[in-house]
Each structure stands twice: as structure tokens, then as C-alpha cells.
Amino acid sequence: MTYGPSAGQLVRPPEHHHETPYVPVFTGERREQLDTILSRYPTKMAALLPALWMVQDVHGWVSEQAVEEVAQVLELSPAYVKGVLSFYTMYHQHPVGKHFIQVCTTTPCNVCGAEDVVQAFLDATGCGELGVTSTDGRFTVIEVECLGACGFATPIMINDEFIESVTPERAARIVAERD
Amino acid sequence: MSDTTGPKMVTLTIEGRTAVVPEGTSIIEAAKTVGVLIPHYCYHPGLPVAGVCRMCLVDVERFPKLAPACATTVMEGQVVHVHTEKAREARTGVLEFLLINHPLDCPVCDQAGECELQDYTFQEGRAESRYEEPKRFNPVEDFGGDVMYVPNRCILCTRCVRFMGEVAEDPVLNVSERGDRAFIGKAEGHDLTNVWAGNVVDLCPVGALLSKDFLNKARAWELDRSASICTGCSQGCNITVETRDNTVVRLKPRSNPAVNEYFMCEVGRLDYRWINRRDRLDQPQVRGDGGVLHVADWEAALDAAAAALRGRRVHVLASANASNEALFLAGELMRTSGGRGVFRVALGDEAPLPGVPDLSLRAERAANGTGARVLGYETLSTTPTIAADDAVLVLDDSLEGDVPDALLEAIARGAVIVHVGTTLPARIAPLLQVALPITNHTEEEGTFTNLRGRVQRFLQSRTAPGLARPSWYVLADLTERVGVTSGFGTPAEVFTAISSVHPAFSELTYAQLALRGLPILDATARGLDAPTTAGVA
Numbered sequence: 001m002t003y004g005p006s007a008g009q010l011v012r013p014p015e016h017h018h019e020t021p022y023v024p025v026f027t028g029e030r031r032e033q034l035d036t037i038l039s040r041y042p043t044k045m046a047a048l049l050p051a052l053w054m055v056q057d058v059h060g061w062v063s064e065q066a067v068e069e070v071a072q073v074l075e076l077s078p079a080y081v082k083g084v085l086s087f088y089t090m091y092h093q094h095p096v097g098k099h100f101i102q103v104c105t106t107t108p109c110n111v112c113g114a115e116d117v118v119q120a121f122l123d124a125t126g127c128g129e130l131g132v133t134s135t136d137g138r139f140t141v142i143e144v145e146c147l148g149a150c151g152f153a154t155p156i157m158i159n160d161e162f163i164e165s166v167t168p169e170r171a172a173r174i175v176a177e178r179d
Numbered sequence: 180m181s182d183t184t185g186p187k188m189v190t191l192t193i194e195g196r197t198a199v200v201p202e203g204t205s206i207i208e209a210a211k212t213v214g215v216l217i218p219h220y221c222y223h224p225g226l227p228v229a230g231v232c233r234m235c236l237v238d239v240e241r242f243p244k245l246a247p248a249c250a251t252t253v254m255e256g257q258v259v260h261v262h263t264e265k266a267r268e269a270r271t272g273v274l275e276f277l278l279i280n281h282p283l284d285c286p287v288c289d290q291a292g293e294c295e296l297q298d299y300t301f302q303e304g305r306a307e308s309r310y311e312e313p314k315r316f317n318p319v320e321d322f323g324g325d326v327m328y329v330p331n332r333c334i335l336c337t338r339c340v341r342f343m344g345e346v347a348e349d350p351v352l353n354v355s356e357r358g359d360r361a362f363i364g365k366a367e368g369h370d371l372t373n374v375w376a377g378n379v380v381d382l383c384p385v386g387a388l389l390s391k392d393f394l395n396k397a398r399a400w401e402l403d404r405s406a407s408i409c410t411g412c413s414q415g416c417n418i419t420v421e422t423r424d425n426t427v428v429r430l431k432p433r434s435n436p437a438v439n440e441y442f443m444c445e446v447g448r449l450d451y452r453w454i455n456r457r458d459r460l461d462q463p464q465v466r467g468d469g470g471v472l473h474v475a476d477w478e479a480a481l482d483a484a485a486a487a488l489r490g491r492r493v494h495v496l497a498s499a500n501a502s503n504e505a506l507f508l509a510g511e512l513m514r515t516s517g518g519r520g521v522f523r524v525a526l527g528d529e530a531p532l533p534g535v536p537d538l539s540l541r542a543e544r545a546a547n548g549t550g551a552r553v554l555g556y557e558t559l560s561t562t563p564t565i566a567a568d569d570a571v572l573v574l575d576d577s578l579e580g581d582v583p584d585a586l587l588e589a590i591a592r593g594a595v596i597v598h599v600g601t602t603l604p605a606r607i608a609p610l611l612q613v614a615l616p617i618t619n620h621t622e623e624e625g626t627f628t629n630l631r632g633r634v635q636r637f638l639q640s641r642t643a644p645g646l647a648r649p650s651w652y653v654l655a656d657l658t659e660r661v662g663v664t665s666g667f668g669t670p671a672e673v674f675t676a677i678s679s680v681h682p683a684f685s686e687l688t689y690a691q692l693a694l695r696g697l698p699i700l701d702a703t704a705r706g707l708d709a710p711t712t713a714g715v716a
Contacts, residue, residue, distance in 0.1 A: 079369065
């Protein structure tokens with residue numbers, strides 16, 4: 001079990017989540033992809049982080065079933081996989097919105113008004129609160145530590161997309177452009 | 180181990196005392212040899228070294244900084260200080276961090292009194308807390324099996340994680356999350372149902388992992404403790420019987436490198452309620468003229484039993500949990516009269532502990548089956564021929580389950596039955612001539628022989644119920660009255676007699692057995708040795 005929400009869990013468990021049958025990640029092309037990754041390491045255990053990333057790319061988060069699958073594929077115990085998964089805050093242990101928005105609020109961005117950008121995203125997405133997924137399941141907004149673009153405050157990331165110089169006005173437009 | 184064949188020895192100084200230990204020994208183990216206990220949490224001699232708690236930091240001369248005593252091996256001429264200002268300050272700091280999120284709920288914690296966090300804080304911790312912020316809170320979790328997890332008390336030493344992973348090889352525990360949020364997690368859907376999982380409760384240095392069975396039963400300082408042997412199977416794990424007000428409240432493993440290292444299984448650990456049972460046979464009983472069983476005093480009962488057995492061929496149906504001493508004395512009755520000795524023993528599944536060589540929950544679920552065999556008893560496979568004028572001595576066999584047909588037939592034919600037992604089984608009560616109450620293994624002392632032929636002593640931990648007497652005492656008295664033995668006054672004297680009669684025991688004395696036992700002489704010849712790994716392959 002996990003004890004959430006705590007300070008370390010950035011994403012809250014959704015109130016409504018439809019259980020869908022688990023689709024295995026490591027089949028076909030992705031299995032080959034994993035085999036390529038495995039060929040770089042002396043042990044299977046070493047490929048745990050990339051394997052978890054692959055799971056998160058496919059499902060958007062890492063479920064208990066995914067933990068079991070990764071454990072089986074890499075010949076580890078599910079407990080070990082769960083321990084690693086929960087150590088890193090960038091792996092999601094709960095479902096998140098289709099568009100996962102991370103807004104930098106570290107000091108320079110904060111000085112340049114990042115708090116307002118965060119609020120603009122929360123309003124535009126309908127999430128209301130940090131770490132809460134919007135009721136339509138499209139958005140989750142969290143604060144994130146330095147994204148390394150202090151000269152271009154405020155930077156954000158939407159999934160893997162990096163956007164600089166976001167203002168509250170631009171935030172609303174960015175949200176409106178998403179499906 | 181002699182110096183010529185053993186490992187290279189290293190001499191070092193710890194707290195001004197000279198320690199001579201084999202090369203490769205850790206400082207923490209070397210310190211133990213000269214009577215210095217270095218405070219520690221994550222280190223445990225039965226587990227792989229982790230070096231995560233930083234509690235065992237010691238000051239080693241000519242080292243640039245403090246060294247963890249668990250993960251630093253000894254070096255020739257090394258000078259180690261445990262109680263310098265620098266080392267103490269470091270440990271006080273560690274303790275202060277450990278107590279940041281600790282609830283300090285010792286008054287309601289089961290571990291209080293046997294808690295290493297309590298002990299070391301008392302020794303080296305700060306007298307007052309400087310922490311004013313709110314403490315982290317996580318709810319209590321049922322880990323399954325007999326284990327409960329109280330995360331707020333946890334200091335994350337990872338002993339439990341390492342035991343389940345490396346020793347039990349059933350890795351269901353992990354450290355979840357990180358930093359001040361970290362806690363011991365359990366894989367979803369995998370409970371601590373492993374038969375060895377209960378050892379994590381013993382290993383836990385604080386009150387984070389608790390036994391559900393023992394929860395809120397007693398405070399540690401209320402318990403009386405005696406060295407004993409587990410009767411759960413033929414492994415013969417060394418245990419401590421812990422009693423409160425003459426009632427056994429828990430069993431704990433007692434370290435013995437030759438048998439069970441530091442561990443015991445759940446089958447042995449949780450099977451103790453029978454020891455406290457109240458429906459004991461606690462007065463001698465004799466069948467009177469009218470055929471009615473009535474209470475008698477010991478003199479009359481022993482005379483009646485001796486009269487019933489004298490001049491007859493005596494067969495013995497013994498419990499495989501009877502001591503070597505009791506089995507030997509009862510055996511003298513059958514040996515001198517030409518009778519047979521048999522015993523019944525329950526069988527179950529084997530459950531080895533993978534991380535410890537030759538430690539397993541054994542199929543034979545009784546403590547002294549090997550002792551019985553060595554002393555001339557057989558497992559009840561063939562039907563003993565019991566004549567109508569024979570006598571049967573039942574030595575604490577419960578007669579539950581499959582009672583041998585031959586015994587029932589013999590009873591039907593009129594063989595005399597003397598029952599020497601801890602209880603009065605309903606099936607045999609109507610048939611016996613004399614019932615003599617004896618104590619169970621926690622109420623007397625004696626020895627068991629485990630499946631590898633190791634003879635181990637158990638000591639008394641409770642008082643006897645009613646008029647019950649120790650089994651060796653009753654049987655010594657009875658056999659003397661029958662005229663086949665004489666002069667036994669202590670279990671040690673009985674053991675001396677065993678070693679003079681049975682070659683297997685010839686090299687052993689009761690005193691030498693001490694608290695860790697010794698193997699019988701011809702264990703190898705009897706095929707009792709552990710199978711070698713080569714043999715398995």
C-alpha cells in the first residue's frame with residue numbers, strides 16, 4: 001500500500017478512475033526495444049528505470065499490474081520494483097491527465113510571476129488544485145523544481161514538450177490548443 | 180580452530196582492550212569478543228551488512244573520519260575508540276535524526292524494555308528534543324502472517340527487508356518512497372505468510388514490526404525467561420520460553436550457530452498454547468477394586484503401577500516429545516523384560532530457510548524422534564505383538580488420531596495399561612490401571628536429540644500443575660520400585676546412566692552439553708549428518 005497523499009506524492013489518486021483490462025507493455029516491438037536496452041547492461045536489474053519509463057510512456061502511469069509485469073520481465077521481485085518506482089517522483093503511481101503539465105516555480109521563475117502562471121493553468125484546465133486530475137481526465141498540473149531555463153521564465157513541460165516564457169495569458173492559449 | 184590451520188589472526192586494540200580475531204572480521208564483531216558493545220541498528224550478524232544506519236560510527240586512530248564498525252574490517256595494530264567525544268557526538272546526532280518522526284510512545288509500545296532505540300537513546304541520546312515541527316504520520320498496517328507494521332516507529336534499518344530478501348529468499352518487503360517519507364513497503368497482494376517471516380519481528384530493533392499474537396499481552400520486563408528447545412519439529416531450534424505469571428506468552432529463538440543461527444519458524448513459534456492447557460492430569464489415579472478410577476497419593480499409585488508392571492513383559496508407547504531421560508528409563512522396563520518400544524510422530528511438509536544451511540521446518544513434527552530411535556524405540560509401522568499377560572506403558576502419547584489397532588486389541592485381550600502422562604486421554608481413561616501425572620517439557624529439565632544427533636538441554640520455565648512430577652523423576656521412582664534401576668536423584672544422573680549404557684552417548688556429560696548441546700558420538704555412522712550439496716546434485 002502507499003500512504004498518500006504525502007509531500008512526496010505530487011499526484012493525487014483520482015476520485016473516478018475506470019479500471020480497464022491491463023494491456024502488457026513488453027510485447028512485439030517494445031519487447032525488442034527492451035531487449036536492445038538490456039543488451040547494454042550486464043544485469044537485467046540495470047534496465048529497471050528505462051523499463052519503467054517505457055511503461056509510463058504507454059500507460060501514462062505505472063500500475064500494480066505493470067509492476068508485476070516489469071518484475072517478471074526483469075526477473076526481480078515486485079517489492080523491489082515498487083521500491084524503486086516509489087523512490088522517484090517522476091514516475092506516476094496514479095493515473096494522470098492526458099496532458100501532464102509541470103510548471104517551474106523555483107526562485108527565479110517565482111520572482112518573475114510563476115505563481116500566477118500556475119494559477120492560470122489550474123483555472124484554464126479546470127483542475128483547481130495542484131496534483132488533481134481534471135474531471136474530463138485531460139489535465140494534471142504540478143509544480144516542478146528548476147527546469148533549467150531561468151532566463152526564459154516561466155518554463156513549463158507538457159508531457160515531453162518544453163515551452164519557455166509562459167505567461168498567464170499564454171497559459172490559457174496553450175490549454176485551449178490541446179485536444 | 181588451531182593457529183596452524185585456521186585463518187590469519189589480526190591483533191588490534193578496542194577501547195584499550197586487546198582483541199585477537201581472524202582476518203576479515205568486522206570491528207563490531209571484534210569488539211564483541213572483548214566485551215565491548217558498539218551501538219548499532221542495521222547490523223545483524225545473521226544478515227548481509229548494509230551500513231545504512233550510521234549508528235556504529237567509531238573513532239579509529241589514523242583514519243581521517245569516523246568509520247562504521249559494521250562495514251570496516253580489522254587491521255593489524257589498529258586502535259579503535261568507541262567513546263571519544265567525536266564518536267559520541269556523531270551517534271547522538273544520528274539518534275536525534277532517528278527521533279525526529281518517532282512518536283515517543285514507549286508507554287504503549289510492545290517493544291519498550293527490549294528496544295534498542297530506547298536503550299541507546301538512554302545511553303547516548305539527547306535528554307530533550309529540539310524538534311518543534313509536526314511529525315510525519317503513517318497508519319499502522321497489517322503485513323499478514325503474524326506481523327504488524329507501525330511505520331511511525333520505524334528507523335528504516337532494513338533488517339526486515341534484507342531478511343526476507345536474502346535469508347528467506349521471499350522478497351516481499353522494500354523501502355518505499357525516500358527521505359523523511361520513506362517507509363517499509365510490502366508488494367501488493369504478497370503478505371508475510373512465509374513460514375519464517377516472523378523472524379522480522381525479532382530482527383526489528385524497535386517497535387515497528389510487532390507480533391500480532393503477542394500484541395499488548397505483556398511488558399518485556401514482566402517476563403521470566405528460560406532456555407529451552409522447540410518441540411515443533413526435529414530440527415531442535417534453540418528457544419527462550421517467556422512466561423508471565425507461570426503462563427507461556429511467547430517463544431523466541433535463541434542463538435545457536437550449529438542449529439538455528441538466530442531464527443525459528445512460525446510453526447514452532449506460535450504453537451505454544453498447548454503448554455498452558457488447564458485440563459491436565461494433575462493427580463495420580465488408580466483403578467480400585469470396583470473398577471472405578473480414583474485419586475491416590477503418589478506412594479500408593481507408584482506401588483500400584485510397579486505391581487502392575489513387575490514380572491510382565493512391558494511394551495512402551497512413547498511420545499516423540501518425551502525427553503531422552505524419560506525414554507531411557509521407560510526403555511529399561513522394556514529392555515529388561517523383552518518388550519518393544521514404539522512411538523508415533525506426526526508428519527508435515529518440510530520448509531527450509533534458504534539462507535541458512537541445514538535449517539528447515541522438518542517433516543517430523545516432534546522434538547525427540549531421533550532420541551527415541553537411538554534409545555531403541557521404533558516408529559509404529561509394524562504391529563507389535565502384545566500378549567494378554569503383557570503390560571503397556573503409555574508415556575504421554577495422546578492416543579488421538581490413529582491409535583494402533585494392536586494396542587486396542589491388546590487392551591481388549593486384557594493387557595495391563597499404565598499411563599504416565601501430562602493429560603488423561605478420554606480414549607484410554609476407561610482402560611488403564613494406573614495414571615501417573617508428569618510435567619511437560621517447560622515444567623521439567625532434560626535433553627532432546629535432534630535429527631542431526633545433537634543432544635540439547637532444555638530447562639524448566641514454569642511450575643508443575645497440581646501433584647505432577649517431572650517425567651524422569653516419576654520413571655526413576657517407578658523403575659526402581661519395579662527393580663530395574665536404582666539411585667537416580669537428578670536428571671544429570673539419569674543422563675550419566677544413558678552415556679554409560681548407550682555407546683552413542685558415551686562421550687557426553689550433562690554439564691558439557693551446556694546451553695548449545697553436543698552431537699552424539701556416531702552421528703555420521705547413523706546417517707544423521709546433513710546431506711552435502713554434492714549429494715543433492
